[in-house]
Amino acid sequence: MIKKIAIICIALFGVLLSVPTLVPSSTKYFPSWIKPIPLGLDLKGGAQLLLEVDTNVMLKEKNVQLYDEVRSALIDRNKGVIRFAELRNTNDGVSLNIRDDGMVSKAKGRLRSVLGNNVDIESSGKQITISYTAHAREEMISDAMTRSIEIVRRRIDALGTKEPSIQSQGGKYILVQLPGVDNPEHIKELIGQTAKMTFHLVNENVTRDQLDSNRAPSGTQFLPMMDNPAQMVPVYSHVEVSGDSLKNSEASFDQNNMPVVTTEFDAAGARRFAKLTTEHVNERFAIVLDGKVLSAPNIREPIPGGRGQISGGFTLQQAKDLAVLLRSGALPAPLTVIEERTVGAGLGADTIATGKVGSAVGVLFVLAFMLLLYGLFGLIADIVLIVNLLMIVGVSALFGATLTLPGIAGIVLTLGMAVDANILPFERIRDEVKAGTPTLRAVDYGFTRSTKTVLDSELTNLICALILFQFGAGPIRGFAVTLSIGVMTTLFTCLMLTRLIVDWYMNGKSKKIGYIRNKNK
Amino acid sequence: MKLHFMKYRKLSYWVSGICVLLSILSIAIKGFNYGIDFSGGISMEVTPVVADYTIDKMRHDLEAFKPELQAVDNNSILLRVGLPKGSTDEQLNTRVAEIKNILGDRVEYSQVQVVGPKIGGELIRGGILAILVSFVLMSVYIWIQYRGGYAVGSFVSLVLDLILMFGFFSIVGLEFNQTAIAVILMGVGYSINDKVVNYDRIDENIKKYHKMPMSDVIDLSVNEMLYRTIMTSVSTILAMVGIYVFGGQMLQDFAIAMTFSIVMGTLTSIYISNVILYHFNLRETDY
Numbered sequence A: 001m002i003k004k005i006a007i008i009c010i011a012l013f014g015v016l017l018s019v020p021t022l023v024p025s026s027t028k029y030f031p032s033w034i035k036p037i038p039l040g041l042d043l044k045g046g047a048q049l050l051l052e053v054d055t056n057v058m059l060k061e062k063n064v065q066l067y068d069e070v071r072s073a074l075i076d077r078n079k080g081v082i083r084f085a086e087l088r089n090t091n092d093g094v095s096l097n098i099r100d101d102g103m104v105s106k107a108k109g110r111l112r113s114v115l116g117n118n119v120d121i122e123s124s125g126k127q128i129t130i131s132y133t134a135h136a137r138e139e140m141i142s143d144a145m146t147r148s149i150e151i152v153r154r155r156i157d158a159l160g161t162k163e164p165s166i167q168s169q170g171g172k173y174i175l176v177q178l179p180g181v182d183n184p185e186h187i188k189e190l191i192g193q194t195a196k197m198t199f200h201l202v203n204e205n206v207t208r209d210q211l212d213s214n215r216a217p218s219g220t221q222f223l224p225m226m227d228n229p230a231q232m233v234p235v236y237s238h239v240e241v242s243g244d245s246l247k248n249s250e251a252s253f254d255q256n257n258m259p260v261v262t263t264e265f266d267a268a269g270a271r272r273f274a275k276l277t278t279e280h281v282n283e284r285f286a287i288v289l290d291g292k293v294l295s296a297p298n299i300r301e302p303i304p305g306g307r308g309q310i311s312g313g314f315t316l317q318q319a320k321d322l323a324v325l326l327r328s329g330a331l332p333a334p335l336t337v338i339e340e341r342t343v344g345a346g347l348g349a350d351t352i353a354t355g356k357v358g359s360a361v362g363v364l365f366v367l368a369f370m371l372l373l374y375g376l377f378g379l380i381a382d383i384v385l386i387v388n389l390l391m392i393v394g395v396s397a398l399f400g401a402t403l404t405l406p407g408i409a410g411i412v413l414t415l416g417m418a419v420d421a422n423i424l425p426f427e428r429i430r431d432e433v434k435a436g437t438p439t440l441r442a443v444d445y446g447f448t449r450s451t452k453t454v455l456d457s458e459l460t461n462l463i464c465a466l467i468l469f470q471f472g473a474g475p476i477r478g479f480a481v482t483l484s485i486g487v488m489t490t491l492f493t494c495l496m497l498t499r500l501i502v503d504w505y506m507n508g509k510s511k512k513i514g515y516i517r518n519k520n521k
Numbered sequence B: 001m002k003l004h005f006m007k008y009r010k011l012s013y014w015v016s017g018i019c020v021l022l023s024i025l026s027i028a029i030k031g032f033n034y035g036i037d038f039s040g041g042i043s044m045e046v047t048p049v050v051a052d053y054t055i056d057k058m059r060h061d062l063e064a065f066k067p068e069l070q071a072v073d074n075n076s077i078l079l080r081v082g083l084p085k086g087s088t089d090e091q092l093n094t095r096v097a098e099i100k101n102i103l104g105d106r107v108e109y110s111q112v113q114v115v116g117p118k119i120g121g122e123l124i125r126g127g128i129l130a131i132l133v134s135f136v137l138m139s140v141y142i143w144i145q146y147r148g149g150y151a152v153g154s155f156v157s158l159v160l161d162l163i164l165m166f167g168f169f170s171i172v173g174l175e176f177n178q179t180a181i182a183v184i185l186m187g188v189g190y191s192i193n194d195k196v197v198n199y200d201r202i203d204e205n206i207k208k209y210h211k212m213p214m215s216d217v218i219d220l221s222v223n224e225m226l227y228r229t230i231m232t233s234v235s236t237i238l239a240m241v242g243i244y245v246f247g248g249q250m251l252q253d254f255a256i257a258m259t260f261s262i263v264m265g266t267l268t269s270i271y272i273s274n275v276i277l278y279h280f281n282l283r284e285t286d287y
Helices: A002-022 A024-029 A055-074 A101-118 A134-158 A185-191 A208-212 A267-279 A316-328 A345-399 A405-434 A439-471 A475-513 A516-520 B006-029 B055-061 B089-106 B117-145 B148-172 B178-208 B214-246 B249-273 B275-279
Strands: A046-053 A084-089 A093-098 A119-124 A127-132 A165-169 A173-179 A197-201 A220-224 A232-236 A246-253 A259-265 A285-289 A292-295 A307-310 A335-343 B041-048 B068-071 B077-081 B107-115
Touching: A002 A024, A002 A345, A002 A475, A046 A134, A046 A185, A055 A084, A055 A093, A055 A101, A055 A127, A055 A134, A093 A101, A101 A119, A101 A127, A127 A134, A134 A165, A134 A173, A134 A185, A134 A316, A173 A185, A185 A316, A185 A335, A185 B089, A197 A232, A197 A267, A208 A232, A220 A292, A232 A285, A246 A316, A259 A267, A259 A316, A335 A345, A335 B089, A335 B117, A345 A405, A345 A475, A345 B107, A345 B214, A345 B249, A405 A439, A405 A475, A405 B178, A405 B214, A405 B249, A439 A475, A439 B117, A439 B178, A475 B117, A475 B178, B006 B148, B006 B214, B006 B249, B006 B275, B041 B089, B055 B068, B055 B077, B055 B089, B077 B089, B089 B107, B089 B117, B117 B148, B117 B178, B148 B178, B148 B249, B148 B275, B178 B214, B178 B249, B214 B249, B214 B275, B249 B275
Parallel strands: none
Antiparallel strands: A046 A173, A046 A335, A084 A093, A093 A127, A119 A127, A165 A173, A197 A285, A220 A232, A246 A259, A259 A307, A285 A292, A335 B107, B041 B077, B041 B107, B068 B077
16 A cells, blocks of 8 residues: 555656656746756757867966976075076977986986976986876866866856856867857857966067068067967067956946956966066057057056056957956866857757647657557556656756757657556467456556566667767767656556556456456455 | 467568668668767758848858758757867857857757767767676676576677667668667667566566476567567557657657667567577576
């Protein structure tokens, strides 16, 4: 009896879960964890972007940092200079030669103590190679992923997009979903920029000749102007203040009513900026964004408050975008949009409307067919089938599994197998009755014998679904999730619920015609 | 009524063999009508909102991109731009921006899909790997539950199903995209369900009729299950008919391909996966 009540309760609960999906206006009467099933962007409209995080660029930068660290560790005057030659970046780290054989182990000890356990230090003869450990590299990549996602989220939030979903996918991809967005060009532009901002001094000693022949003296780089890439500015490579120290930035207008971005440094940044502007009055400094010079103003007087203003011949939109970029921070690694899928809201709505009608008619056909084939048993099968479909919808909604077009394919497959799971015992029963078995026993035998069949075929499909989920991506996963849920609900409804209803019906009937004694034999 | 499937065993093999050959030939020669999911590129469905912006004008405006333009119903235009060999993701993104710039406010975008050069191949490789691994594990499960012969039988017919479904997409020229993958997966799932159900009955009958020759046991079992097999297919196809007739243009190709998968899964269950069991000695216990 307890089992029967449990079955009924689970079925009712599953059906209840589907109510917000079927009648969206009823959502407000349910607790917050019972929601309508989220629709995939292919069904409701919106933009989806797949971004690739270029971790190679980031690792290369880390290698350059490693170069600096190794260099300063070995020339540390306090600990004693260790002489070396041929310090250079390799593919995955740094290599150098120690001048004096006897110093190799000392150098290794020094490097280990300065660089910590994140690096492998190996030597053969005078040569020492240093590279990040596989573990450290993985950490850097996963850290870069986390930060990238955070920054992408900030940038998208700043644009006021509704309910964006931003998640990592497959180790180096970020999947951005923007419901209701028809044209994501602006967003693509915003998240495609690294937005690394640095402040440098301008090297005024560079001659016209050097500039024209593109021969930068060491420690100096020639960078193009943002609004006029033909014009190169010679800047010292050394970063005086970096954009990381920015506390806030806003778009506004200068005294000539031109759009500018006002920035505010945090305390440390403000001190460095004040020092820079105090020591270099009447020199120029360059504001560099992603390798391009935004502007290179002259320092007329010390700027102590940590507030600055960046002009660069912006339009208002550009100034606003730059402010957003600076506020949300620089990406640790460049991002590339490698896939874009946009479904216009109109088309999405059409798809849903016609898809709903089509699916409903399809299900009605199946229900009518079962009724036609098996009469009363068909009616029972229909009830169970409806409960099954509602439970799929309800359970998917509970787990927040998104319904996509491939998901519908999964539901159709479930539907087919669920029908099968009913036809199987019914046919058995028919055969048995034909062979002269009393109805009650035939029903019992039919269900018992088909249980194994249904179980085997459903479990085989579950195996398929789990593998597809594990190895597949995108649409394959959507299919696998729906199919797995479908297998569970089908097993429950077809093996338990059908049996329950049939038993009730048969019991009632057998009491009427006095079959009960026959059963007890 | 009793049908003699075993008698036409050789014919079944020949017909399947020819179908496989046709599929492979079509895949090799004609190939697939790859959607940009696999080939990479740009695909846009746009609806002009300016009255006199015709497909010819659009073709002229976008000349530089060598687009494929095609009018689809309700006034929209399907615009496809391929991916030149060796192009990068950045170039592709620039192209999208340029095209949108040229079309400007004269059109509304119903659908835009841009797939970079790397991602397409990744998806198809991952998909096929996933399908094959699932075949192996499903066969292992059948092996454990029944016998090795059944496992081999189901594996062979699953591979057959897969080739025929790929062949169907190639011969008919339906767009091969992410949805196609879902349809093929659905076909595989349906097919394995059918096979397990039939095997279950064969296994039962083998135990029941000790002396009956193998070919008779198979014939008997298939016949016993025939009504069920057909009814299950018919009802699943009925659902597809509903979707085809009322589900709108986007779901129509989907419904056609699904119907094919169901019919094919049913036929290979009856004519191949059952019949092939003849070659395995399923009465021996030492499998």
